[in-house]
Amino acid sequence: MKDASPAKPYALHLGVIALLFALSFVLPDYHHGLLARIMVLAVFAMGYNMLFGYVGLLSLGHAMFFSAGLYGAGLAVIHLGWSVPAAFAAGILCGAALSLVIGVLALRTSGVAFMIVTMMFAQVFYLVILYFASWTGGDQGMVVPQPARVLGFGATSLDLTNPTVRYMSALALFSTVLLVTLAVVRSRYGRVLVAIRENEERTKMLGYDTFSNKLAAVVISGTICAASGAAYALLFGYVGSSFASVQYSILPLLWVLLGGAATTLGPMIGTLFMYYIVDITSGYTSAYLLIVGIALILLVLFFPKGILGTIRQRWLGWLP
Amino acid sequence: MMPLLTTKGLSRNFGGLRAVANVDFAMMPGEIRAVIGPNGAGKTTFVSLVSGRIQPSSGMVVFDGADITNLPAYARVRLGVAYTFQITSVFANLSVYDNVALPVQRTLTDGRSKGAVRTGVMAALERTGLADRTHMLAGQLSYGHQRLLEVAMGLALKPRLLILDEPTQGLADSEIDNFIELVRDIARSATVLLIEHNMPVVMQLADRITVFNAGKILAEGTPEQIRANTEVQDAYLGATP
Numbered sequence: 001m002k003d004a005s006p007a008k009p010y011a012l013h014l015g016v017i018a019l020l021f022a023l024s025f026v027l028p029d030y031h032h033g034l035l036a037r038i039m040v041l042a043v044f045a046m047g048y049n050m051l052f053g054y055v056g057l058l059s060l061g062h063a064m065f066f067s068a069g070l071y072g073a074g075l076a077v078i079h080l081g082w083s084v085p086a087a088f089a090a091g092i093l094c095g096a097a098l099s100l101v102i103g104v105l106a107l108r109t110s111g112v113a114f115m116i117v118t119m120m121f122a123q124v125f126y127l128v129i130l131y132f133a134s135w136t137g138g139d140q141g142m143v144v145p146q147p148a149r150v151l152g153f154g155a156t157s158l159d160l161t162n163p164t165v166r167y168m169s170a171l172a173l174f175s176t177v178l179l180v181t182l183a184v185v186r187s188r189y190g191r192v193l194v195a196i197r198e199n200e201e202r203t204k205m206l207g208y209d210t211f212s213n214k215l216a217a218v219v220i221s222g223t224i225c226a227a228s229g230a231a232y233a234l235l236f237g238y239v240g241s242s243f244a245s246v247q248y249s250i251l252p253l254l255w256v257l258l259g260g261a262a263t264t265l266g267p268m269i270g271t272l273f274m275y276y277i278v279d280i281t282s283g284y285t286s287a288y289l290l291i292v293g294i295a296l297i298l299l300v301l302f303f304p305k306g307i308l309g310t311i312r313q314r315w316l317g318w319l320p
Numbered sequence: 321m322m323p324l325l326t327t328k329g330l331s332r333n334f335g336g337l338r339a340v341a342n343v344d345f346a347m348m349p350g351e352i353r354a355v356i357g358p359n360g361a362g363k364t365t366f367v368s369l370v371s372g373r374i375q376p377s378s379g380m381v382v383f384d385g386a387d388i389t390n391l392p393a394y395a396r397v398r399l400g401v402a403y404t405f406q407i408t409s410v411f412a413n414l415s416v417y418d419n420v421a422l423p424v425q426r427t428l429t430d431g432r433s434k435g436a437v438r439t440g441v442m443a444a445l446e447r448t449g450l451a452d453r454t455h456m457l458a459g460q461l462s463y464g465h466q467r468l469l470e471v472a473m474g475l476a477l478k479p480r481l482l483i484l485d486e487p488t489q490g491l492a493d494s495e496i497d498n499f500i501e502l503v504r505d506i507a508r509s510a511t512v513l514l515i516e517h518n519m520p521v522v523m524q525l526a527d528r529i530t531v532f533n534a535g536k537i538l539a540e541g542t543p544e545q546i547r548a549n550t551e552v553q554d555a556y557l558g559a560t561p
Binding site for chain 2: 188195198201203204205207208209
């Protein structure tokens with residue numbers, strides 16, 4: 001399953017990053033903006049995949065980690081007037097803290113109970129956002145004003161509303177998370193996570209405290225998702241409660257399943273694929289969800305392990 | 321010499337069933353001890369209590385002088401109590417290498433061994449004769465090889481006490497001979513507690529035998545003493561002369 005040489009996977013991942021960098025200069029405006037958004041949401045999917053793909057824990061509450069980052073960063077800018085880096089850090093910290101607490105509580109369960117518990121916590125989070133509408137903007141959400149989204153370095157400054165700056169920021173976050181994910185899953189810790197997914201009881205009998213390992217995975221996963229949410233607030237300037245709804249807990253699951261669970265690049269491919277099916281089909285018909293549904297069914301029939309998962313199984317066994 | 325493992329009044333109830341009842345047990349470092357008894361005698365429950373997979377209803381487990389009754393299973397493993405499963409439970413979807421790398425890296429983290437993961441993995445695989453199958457998926461191994469892999473994983477944990485739960489179950493006769501050699505080899509560096517139904521294997525390997533019946537220890541002694549014990553013959557050995 002794992003090839004001894006680490007060169008191939010790293011070359012592939014760096015190649016993907018280079019390709020995305022090059023695309024910035026050739027893509028038309030519309031696709032340029034869309035791809036920036038997809039990269040940020042792919043980070044969300046990668047965070048989800050960390051837990052679902054590698055540890056085998058199916059959470060239906062990851063919208064709360066994404067929105068912890070989204071609101072953590074957004075509210076810090078809007079109400080506290082924090083700078084972009086401080087707000088980004090605040091978003092990530094909110095996600096890390098929330099995932100630690102939720103992890104300690106939810107990991108007392110497993111399987112279906114884990115799905116339900118995480119979903120309930122996410123629902124509570126969503127309702128709390130609506131309840132404190134005077135600060136959070138309720139279901140209307142809030143816009144992060146353009147002047148607050150400028151990153152200052154002494155005399156020079158980077159305006160995150162500028163398409164190129166936005167694209168490059170999204171790419172920087174995406175690349176960092178991609179390489180971190182790759183390093184984690186290829187590490188000794190990654191091997192333990194997969195072992196827990198495959199047979200938790202056996203892993204315990206090899207001397208592993210599986211609870212602590214799973215808790216660490218929840219925190220890594222939640223923190224990555226929060227980073228995605230914080231970046232979303234700062235790059236696209238909108239903080240809204242719809243991102244905390246159950247739909248946004250299910251979307252990353254779909255993206256990961258489409259692209260291939262437990263593959264490092266699968267989440268990106270799944271997110272890209274899903275976004276473009278919706279984008280293309282909605283141009284032709286208002287019944288685009290029907291076509292999305294059919295595409296999903298075909299995928300499950302012919303690519304049960306997702307796009308990249310099937311490719312790995314049939315042709316490229318070395319894919320991480 | 322102090323016993324490596326002692327249990328005092330160890331009991332476990334499942335509802336109204338006393339699976340293990342008030343067992344006082346002791347074994348010395350370096351010995352090979354076989355636990356035998358009819359089906360349902362409580363052998364697997366007993367070793368599960370020792371390894372920490374299940375909690376006792378009462379009584380205590382002492383390992384190397386320390387009370388480990390309240391330690392979770394993973395902590396006991398780190399102290400050197402390794403358990404290999406009765407039903408083969410290797411990680412079928414992982415490579416043979418990864419299966420053994422998991423216990424090896426654990427002992428490295430605990431500081432109980434040194435060196436690279438690969439060195440430790442290859443050492444355990446060579447001892448069990450699986451070194452040429454490193455990159456196969458564990459699930460693709462033959463049943464006999466999976467049992468060997470299970471033992472390799474136990475070995476890689478650098479155990480002081482290795483519990484083997486019916487290791488020869490489902491093995492062909494030719495494989496069993498190799499297995500006996502392997503257990504003898506393991507016993508040079510670890511104490512072995514063996515649950516086994518195959519009487520020739522027990523008689524060849526064990527220094528001492530403990531016979532369980534209905535959750536209690538019925539008899540204990542050398543293979544000759546057990547063979548001569550009429551109570552044991554009635555309860556279990558039956559046709560075996």
